Amino acid sequence: MEQTFSSKAYLDMELLRFTTAGSVDDGKSTLIGRLLYDSKSIFEDQLDAVKRASIQKGSEHLNLALFTDGLRAEREQGITIDVAYRYFATPLRKFIIADTPGHIQYTRNMVTGASTANAAIVLIDARNGVIEQTHRHAFLASLLGIPHIIVCINKMDLMEYRQDIYQSILDEFQLFANQVFPEQDMRFIPISALHGDNVVKPSVNMPWYSGGTLLHHLETIPISQDHDLVHPRFPVQYVIRPESDEFHDYRGYAGRVAGGFFHPGDKVMVLPSRIETEITSVDTLTGPLTEAHPPMSVTLTLKDDVDLSRGDMIVGVDDIPAESCDISAMICWMNPKPMQLHGRYALKNTTRDVKCLIQDIDYVLNISTLEQITGATVVKMNDIARVQLRTTKPLFCDPYTTNRITGSIILIDEASNETVAAGMIV
Amino acid sequence: MGNNKLTHLKELEAEAIYVLREVAAQFERPVLLFSGGKDSIVLVHLSLKAFYPARIPFPLLHIDTGHNFPETLEFRDRLAETVNARLLVGSVQESIDKGRAVEEKGINASRNVLQTVTLLDAIEQNKFDAAIGGARRDEEKARAKERFFSHRDEFGQWDPKNQRPELWYMFNGKKRMGEHFRVFPISNWTEMDVWQYILAENIDLPSIYFTHERDVFYRDGVWLAAAPFMEMKPSEKIEFRRVRCRTVGDISCTGLTLSFADSVEDIIQEIAATRVTERGGRYDDKRSEAAMEDRKKEGYF
Ligand SMILES: Nc1nc2c(ncn2[C@@H]2O[C@H](COP(=O)(O)OP(=O)(O)O)[C@@H](O)[C@H]2O)c(=O)[nH]1
Numbered sequence: 001m002e003q004t005f006s007s008k009a010y011l012d013m014e015l016l017r018f019t020t021a022g023s024v025d026d027g028k029s030t031l032i033g034r035l036l037y038d039s040k041s042i043f044e045d046q047l048d049a050v051k052r053a054s055i056q057k058g059s060e061h062l063n064l065a066l067f068t069d070g071l072r073a074e075r076e077q078g079i080t081i082d083v084a085y086r087y088f089a090t091p092l093r094k095f096i097i098a099d100t101p102g103h104i105q106y107t108r109n110m111v112t113g114a115s116t117a118n119a120a121i122v123l124i125d126a127r128n129g130v131i132e133q134t135h136r137h138a139f140l141a142s143l144l145g146i147p148h149i150i151v152c153i154n155k156m157d158l159m160e161y162r163q164d165i166y167q168s169i170l171d172e173f174q175l176f177a178n179q180v181f182p183e184q185d186m187r188f189i190p191i192s193a194l195h196g197d198n199v200v201k202p203s204v205n206m207p208w209y210s211g212g213t214l215l216h217h218l219e220t221i222p223i224s225q226d227h228d229l230v231h232p233r234f235p236v237q238y239v240i241r242p243e244s245d246e247f248h249d250y251r252g253y254a255g256r257v258a259g260g261f262f263h264p265g266d267k268v269m270v271l272p273s274r275i276e277t278e279i280t281s282v283d284t285l286t287g288p289l290t291e292a293h294p295p296m297s298v299t300l301t302l303k304d305d306v307d308l309s310r311g312d313m314i315v316g317v318d319d320i321p322a323e324s325c326d327i328s329a330m331i332c333w334m335n336p337k338p339m340q341l342h343g344r345y346a347l348k349n350t351t352r353d354v355k356c357l358i359q360d361i362d363y364v365l366n367i368s369t370l371e372q373i374t375g376a377t378v379v380k381m382n383d384i385a386r387v388q389l390r391t392t393k394p395l396f397c398d399p400y401t402t403n404r405i406t407g408s409i410i411l412i413d414e415a416s417n418e419t420v421a422a423g424m425i426v
Numbered sequence: 427m428g429n430n431k432l433t434h435l436k437e438l439e440a441e442a443i444y445v446l447r448e449v450a451a452q453f454e455r456p457v458l459l460f461s462g463g464k465d466s467i468v469l470v471h472l473s474l475k476a477f478y479p480a481r482i483p484f485p486l487l488h489i490d491t492g493h494n495f496p497e498t499l500e501f502r503d504r505l506a507e508t509v510n511a512r513l514l515v516g517s518v519q520e521s522i523d524k525g526r527a528v529e530e531k532g533i534n535a536s537r538n539v540l541q542t543v544t545l546l547d548a549i550e551q552n553k554f555d556a557a558i559g560g561a562r563r564d565e566e567k568a569r570a571k572e573r574f575f576s577h578r579d580e581f582g583q584w585d586p587k588n589q590r591p592e593l594w595y596m597f598n599g600k601k602r603m604g605e606h607f608r609v610f611p612i613s614n615w616t617e618m619d620v621w622q623y624i625l626a627e628n629i630d631l632p633s634i635y636f637t638h639e640r641d642v643f644y645r646d647g648v649w650l651a652a653a654p655f656m657e658m659k660p661s662e663k664i665e666f667r668r669v670r671c672r673t674v675g676d677i678s679c680t681g682l683t684l685s686f687a688d689s690v691e692d693i694i695q696e697i698a699a700t701r702v703t704e705r706g707g708r709y710d711d712k713r714s715e716a717a718m719e720d721r722k723k724e725g726y727f
Contacts, residue, residue, distance in 0.1 A: 007694055010622050015434035082589065084570040085563045087616045094434040096614055099570075108591055115593045224431050238447045242480040250479060256444045256595070261430075285478040293430040297443035299478070310451050334591050348596045351451070408594045417600040422593045 009091055016223055019098040019113040019146070021137035022123030027154045031123065031193035032086060032099060033064030038200035039215065041088035042067060064193070083113045092219045107140065107367075107382035108334040111422050114144035115408070118223050121214070122151045126159045126190075130172045132368040135180075138173070139367050142181040143330060143384070143424065145404050147226045149186045150217055157192040161205040166190040180370065189214050227294035228403040232260030232268070232316035235350035235406070236308055240299055252283055252299040253308055258350060258405035259398075260316060262292045262300065267317040270306050271396045276317055278303040294405075311352035313396045321396045321406060327356075327389040328426045329409060330365075330400075331379070335420035337413070339379040339387075345420065346412040349395045350405060355414075360388035386426070400424035435623055438615055439472065444595065445574050445611035446476040446558070450483050452599035453556040453607070457514070459545075460486040462498035463674040464631055465560030465612065467505065468620055471629050472611060474509060484558070485512035487548060489541045491676040492519040493655060498674055501632040516548035538679050546582040549606055556599070556607045564616045574613055580604040618697060625690045634671045636688045642667050648681040 022028040036042050042050075054063040086097040098113030114120060120141035124134055141149050151173060159165045170188050177186060189198055190209055197203030200215045212220075240252040262268075266279045282289040283299040292298045300314060308314070315321060333339050339358060347356040363372035364385045372386075379385045400407030411421040432440070446469075449456045458473065460466045473482045486506055490499075506513035518540050521527040527543040549557060563569050573589055575597040590598055599607055612620070624631065641652040643662045650656065652664045656678060669682040670693075687693045 007622060007625060007691070010618070011433060011435060011626060013434045014431070015437045082571050085614070086570065087564045087614070089616070089618070094616075094619075112591045112593055116595070227430065229430055237444070238451045240477060240480050244479075244481075247479045252479075254447050254476070256440060283478070285475040295437060295440055296432065297440040297447070297476070346600070348598070350596075405594065408596070410593050410596045410598065412598055412600060414600075417598070417602065419590045419593070419598045422591070 006091075010089075013089065013092065013094050014223060015096065016093050016119065016218060016221065017096045017098065017117045018119040018121060018218065019100055019110070019117040019141075020121045020123065021100060021110055021141065022154075023125070023131065023133040026123040026125045027193040028099070028123055029065035029067075031121070031152065031154065031191070031199065032097060033067040034193050034196055034199045035097075035215065036067055036086065036088050037062075037064060038196060039088050039090055083109050090215065090219060095218060107136075107332060107384070108422075110137065110140050111144060111332045111334070114141055114146055115404075115422065117144075117146050118226050119148040119150060119218070119221055120146045122149060124151065124153050124169060124173075126153050126155045126165055126169065129169050130176065134173070135176055135370075136367050138177065139180060139370070140384075142184050145400055145424070147185060147223075148221050149184055150214065151186060151188045152193075152214060153188065153190045154193050156190045156197060156203075156206065157195050161190075161192075161197070161203070163206070163208045166206075166209070187211070187217055189217070228259035228398075228405075229293065230260060231319050231321070231398060231403060232262060232266070232314075233258040233321065233398070233403065233406050234262060234300060234314040235352070236310055236312045236314065237351045239309055250301070251305075252301050253314065254297070254299045255314075255351070256297045257292050257294045259294060259403050260319075262298075262314075263290060264288070268302070268314050269317045269320055270302070270308055271313045271315060271320070271323060272394065273306065273308075273312075275304070275306050277306055279314075311350075313350070313352075315396070321398050323394045323396050325391045325394050326359075327391060327395060327397070327409070328362075328386065329389060329423035330384060330386050330426060331411070331421045331423040333379045333381055333383050333385070333421050335413065335418055336381050337416075337420070338381070339385075339411075339421065341377045344414070346414050347389070347391060347395075347409055348412065349397055349409045352393075352395060354395065355392045356389045356411070358387055359390045362386040362388065387423075389423075397425050399426060435619060435626065438612070438619060439475070439623070441595075441614065442469075442472045442611040443476040445597070445609065446473055448575075448597050448599070449556050449558060449609050449611075450477070452597070455552065455554050456484040456556040456558060456609075457487045457549075457552070457554045458482075458484055458558045459560070460488045460502065460513075461560070461675060462488065462494065462502050462632065463560070464620060464624060464635065465562065467629060467631060468623060469558060469560050469611060470505060470509060470511070471627060482509060482511050485514050487514045487516060487552075487554075487557070489516045489545050489548070490518065491538065491541060491678075492517065493653070493677045495632075495634050495651075495671075495674070495677060495680075497632045497634045505630075514548070514552070516544045518544045520544070521547065538676050541676075542582075549582065554606060555601070556609055558609045558611065560612060561610050562615050562617075562620075563610075563613050572610060572613065574610055575599055576608040576610065577601065578606050578608060582606070584608075618694070621690065621694050621697060625694060631690075632674065634674060635693070637668050637670045637686050639666060640669055640682070641665070642669055642682055649684065651677050651680065651682060653677050 050066045084099045100109040100113035122137050191198040198213045236253045237255040280301045282292045343358050363374045364376045398406045407425045409423040413420045521544045527540040573592045641664045642649045670685045
């Protein structure tokens with residue numbers, strides 16, 4: 001064996017989830033293929049298959065885009081139609097890529113991929129500069145609360161690797177970004193996905209750029225602060241009652257911490273009853289813990305015998321979320337059947353299931369121009385709209401910008417059971 | 427404020443536990459598909475964690491092709507007993523005897539595809555509404571787009587073009603009568619993650635994962651185990667070699683690796699140095715490039 005693999009280092013890695021956005025042909029598949037290939041994440045049998053397919057399709061060189069080629073339907077149509085997940089690791093981090101197609105009607109895919117991402121790569125073809133789609137992608141990434149956006153200006157090889165070209169694209173993008181999301185963490189990198197410049201290896205063709213390769217950014221972006229660490233939120237997922245002799249009276253509340261820290265002895269409030277009590281223990285199979293934080297899955301036990309079930313929430317006693325049946329949300333509609341004003345849908349928020357009525361459509365957003373179109377009575381597939389919802393039971397929620405877990409909702413069509421919308425509470 | 431860093435394996439574990447609890451909360455009759463392989467063994471371990479100190483709230487279901495390594499079956503029975511879980515076995519032989527499935531003939535005959543019939547029958551008979559599986563998205567192209575909660579119609583079929591969008595961690599398990607879900611809690615794990623987890627958690631595995639001597643023969647770049655029901659070509663000859671299984675399934679399609687690895691640490695070193703995917707050694711995937719996608723659409727694991 002060439003080198004000894006270190007399990008200790010492996011066990012010390014962090015996880016970064018990122019998504020990619022770009023228009024068709026901006027080089028997204030090539031870029032992902034390049035990342036996988038240069039980070040040596042491609043296995044020999046995969047490489048052989050891609051070599052064979054490249055030759056078959058008459059490519060001169062290895063067609064990196066084929067590494068991320070998915071289902072047969074897409075192979076036949078030559079387009080990517082759904083979110084696909086890819087994995088690779090370097091000694092520093094493990095990465096999950098939500099590979100989302102860039103075609104205009106697939107806003108829903110980008111929203112899906114973006115919902116769990118720490119970072120988004122937005123691709124720009126250096127020959128075309130900032131186009132309408134770029135605004136769209138960057139806006140969606142920001143709307144979905146992705147903490148870090150990396151703008152890659154690709155195909156620099158076709159523009160003689162010129163700094164002035166890069167700079168003018170960067171300036172134009174900044175202008176837009178400053179208006180729309182001034183607070184957003186953004187980075188810019190000139191690359192050639194095809195030749196590998198600044199993807200994994202620094203470019204010798206662009207000595208004027210010293211901002212680090214794409215992989216370097218992916219490996220070093222700080223991610224531990226991406227969770228809401230301030231507001232203690234614990235949606236109850238499942239109640240554990242062993243009903244065994246050993247644990248006769250045990251009643252534990254299983255769930256995943258959605259915000260803040262929980263310790264034994266902490267004063268907490270349970271919603272909706274608003275009863276105050278105290279955490280007795282934070283339990284796991286391997287023993288009790290002294291602390292739980294996002295995104296850990298644990299089981300809490302409480303001092304008092306309170307009645308709690310799935311969909312209820314344990315929160316910090318001095319820091320409770322809004323409790324309301326009237327919800328304002330930005331939604332992305334994801335179904336061919338449009339949303340109707342006054343329509344009724346099932347709604348999920350954390351582990352809570354309620355029903356809701358669409359009371360008002362404030363506006364539909366043209367996400368290319370950011371124009372707010374009022375007076376709409378339907379919201380169509382891939383539209384972004386701001387709506388007012390009335391729920392049958394109150395939600396315990398935070399603004400999405402504060403907490404991506406307690407601040408998000410999905411809508412379900414009760415006739416088809418399909419998930420029809422993603423929503424961010426404002 | 428404390429330190430809130432979680433290693434990637436701890437985060438994947440938390441995610442899988444969350445998914446398992448969603449299954450228990452959203453479905454009435456879930457079941458865990460237990461193949462005897464390392465991924466399903468890890469699932470059992472994660473289930474223990476998810477529901478501690480209660481028992482695992484669903485049974486284990488093994489679809490037995492009748493062509494299993496005896497070590498797998500022994501291990502299966504022992505594990506079910508240790509974790510105090512109910513074990514159900516669906517028999518492919520029975521499906522064949524009843525005329526529900528037709529045995530393949532010829533040199534590459536395998537009962538792997540027939541498992542689908544037995545599985546769907548078992549799901550229907552027991553009225554299971556969610557079947558938890560150990561599939562991972564890194565295994566194979568067709569799996570890269572699989573959801574955590576994967577909806578199946580009343581014929582058990584998967585429609586890759588019409589999947590429900592899966593947003594944040596809100597899983598939509600709503601369904602009509604007769605439909606069911608496949609759920610994949612370790613979707614985001616890679617082969618290396620699974621092995622590292624087995625090492626870190628000290629999880630017990632069937633002996634065939636480790637090096638042992640066995641009668642084998644070589645076919646199309648893959649070592650296969652010799653067994654009475656394995657038809658061989660005249661040009662193929664049995665050799666006695668030191669091998670181990672990289673995945674564990676039906677004997678007819680489990681590719682073996684020549685290996686001296688006799689501990690999880692050794693296996694990890696071996697995998698880190700290997701440049702072939704795990705499924706690269708699976709004979710059933712080699713039949714056609716789109717083989718897996720086709721089987722999945724029909725209701726395969
Ligand atoms: N010259 C050049 N061509 C590129 C580069 N990146 C991608 N391409 C080409 O652009 C075309 C579209 O790339 P692809 O990755 O399929 O784009 P996608 O539709 O965004 O996935 C292909 O012909 C690529 O070879 C680059 O950096 N330089």
